[in-house]
Amino acid sequence: MRESVDILVSGGGVAGLAAAAAFGSAGYSVICVDPAPPITTGTAPGADLRTTAFLQPSIPVLTAAGLWQRLEPHAMPLQVMRIVDAGGAEPVARITHDFDASDVSAQPFGWNLPNWLLRREFVARLDELPNVDFRPGIAFSRMLTREAEALVTLSDGAQIRARMVVAADGRHSPVRKALGIPAHTTRYGQKALAFAVTHAEPHGNVSTEVHRSGGPFTLVPLPDHQGKPCSAVVWMETGPEIERLRALPRDAFEAEMNTRSCGLFGWLEQASALTVWPIITQHAERMTGQRTALMAEAAHVVPPIGAQGLNMSLGDLTALIDLSRPETIGTPAMLQAYERRRMPEIRLRLAGVDALNRASMIESRPLRDARAAALHALYSLAPVRKGLMQLGIGMR
Numbered sequence: 001m002r003e004s005v006d007i008l009v010s011g012g013g014v015a016g017l018a019a020a021a022a023f024g025s026a027g028y029s030v031i032c033v034d035p036a037p038p039i040t041t042g043t044a045p046g047a048d049l050r051t052t053a054f055l056q057p058s059i060p061v062l063t064a065a066g067l068w069q070r071l072e073p074h075a076m077p078l079q080v081m082r083i084v085d086a087g088g089a090e091p092v093a094r095i096t097h098d099f100d101a102s103d104v105s106a107q108p109f110g111w112n113l114p115n116w117l118l119r120r121e122f123v124a125r126l127d128e129l130p131n132v133d134f135r136p137g138i139a140f141s142r143m144l145t146r147e148a149e150a151l152v153t154l155s156d157g158a159q160i161r162a163r164m165v166v167a168a169d170g171r172h173s174p175v176r177k178a179l180g181i182p183a184h185t186t187r188y189g190q191k192a193l194a195f196a197v198t199h200a201e202p203h204g205n206v207s208t209e210v211h212r213s214g215g216p217f218t219l220v221p222l223p224d225h226q227g228k229p230c231s232a233v234v235w236m237e238t239g240p241e242i243e244r245l246r247a248l249p250r251d252a253f254e255a256e257m258n259t260r261s262c263g264l265f266g267w268l269e270q271a272s273a274l275t276v277w278p279i280i281t282q283h284a285e286r287m288t289g290q291r292t293a294l295m296a297e298a299a300h301v302v303p304p305i306g307a308q309g310l311n312m313s314l315g316d317l318t319a320l321i322d323l324s325r326p327e328t329i330g331t332p333a334m335l336q337a338y339e340r341r342r343m344p345e346i347r348l349r350l351a352g353v354d355a356l357n358r359a360s361m362i363e364s365r366p367l368r369d370a371r372a373a374a375l376h377a378l379y380s381l382a383p384v385r386k387g388l389m390q391l392g393i394g395m396r
């Protein structure tokens with residue numbers, strides 16, 4: 001028998017779970033499927049040990065979805081973004097610039113949370129919503145779209161008639177492939193290590209990016225761990241270098257990590273397993289198909305710089321919720337409006353993050369010196385500095 005639903009969300013990653021909660025909280029009937037059941041503790045094998053810094057514009061959609069209320073008690077505010085240049089002959093901090101949120105806002109830039117905790121709280125929220133049916137262990141298989149609906153077949157053979165399909169099924173999106181929408185990918189030969197550290201000195205709510213070569217080494221504040229100050233680290237480098245670092249014994253790894261962090265926050269101790277993430281930029285040629293909206297990594301992937309990835313995804317979700325009306329959900333007019341609203345901003349942010357990543361990868365010394373000089377010049381002009389901060393947060 002065919003079931004009917006307003007929204008079928010393909011993908012129960014962080015973005016898909018947020019979409020299911022947002023549409024469910026807005027009163028729509030929702031089915032959300034994902035072949036991989038969410039891992040909701042930080043110590044379980046396969047746990048997502050990345051963290052997400054939610055920027056200010058992401059908070060309203062999370063609140064309306066009943067999610068922010070659950071996240072706020074665990075969130076660590078980010079008050080200062082510190083950029084450190086360590087591109088000289090020796091790996092030492094030679095220039096430090098602080099971007100303080102108080103220059104542009106009465107609030108912090110954002111709030112940082114572990115991804116495994118997001119999954120735990122998002123799944124708990126879905127349990128509260130009787131109109132949301134979350135089906136872990138079940139995949140989107142194929143679909144047939146018509147003017148009035150999409151007919152989706154799931155991996156257990158169930159057939160679902162949906163007024164709109166929301167593709168939040170990641171960078172290899174099966175829904176995007178089913179619609180034949182091409183994706184354009186830029187590879188940098190780069191990977192990221194994501195893990196947690198404890199450190200001797202408190203982080204003081206400062207998020208720090210250390211630039212030398214290969215990509216940034218970023219420390220983002222987390223709540224204390226076993227009584228010690230704690231931060232999440234994203235360490236980007238060439239693929240072979242990341243594989244070499246990952247294979248090191250713990251003592252040798254910690255020594256290299258402390259050289260790379262330039263001693264900031266004192267001695268860093270590894271406090272979690274290491275996870276490895278490939279780094280790409282990617283965008284889908286279109287964000288919509290008949291009765292279908294692509295969102296999050298199904299539509300766009302950026303390197304983890306400036307906390308743009310999931311925040312862009314929540315920008316997609318904000319637009320989808322704003323444009324949805326019970327009578328017109330999934331219609332061509334609604335989907336075209338979604339595409340028009342999101343594409344320009346996504347193109348701008350993809351280009352900006354791509355440029356920042358290429359600058360942070362630079363190997364040659366003279367170019368690293370030029371990079372430091374350019375950063376200093378931008379920072380020294382107060383209106384430019386404030387404009388960059390507002391753009392980075394998404395306040396404009």
Ligand SMILES: Cc1cc2nc3c(=O)[nH]c(=O)nc-3n(C[C@H](O)[C@H](O)[C@H](O)COP(=O)(O)OP(=O)(O)OC[C@H]3O[C@@H](n4cnc5c(N)ncnc54)[C@H](O)[C@@H]3O)c2cc1C
Pocket residue numbers: 010011012013014015016033034035036050051052053054138139140141168169170171174192193194234277295296297298304307308309310311312313
């Ligand atoms: C190291 C690192 C650090 C980051 N830090 C930040 C940050 O601070 N701030 C920020 O905003 N962003 C950050 N990002 C980006 C952010 O983590 C991603 O945007 C986000 O996790 C991706 O979410 P997603 O739900 O789109 O994709 P995914 O997490 O990949 O979820 C896709 C889901 O689709 C499911 N799926 C696959 N096939 C099917 C199918 N056939 N049917 C149904 N479901 C299917 C998968 O099982 C998966 O659960 C970071 C990224 C990296 C790599």
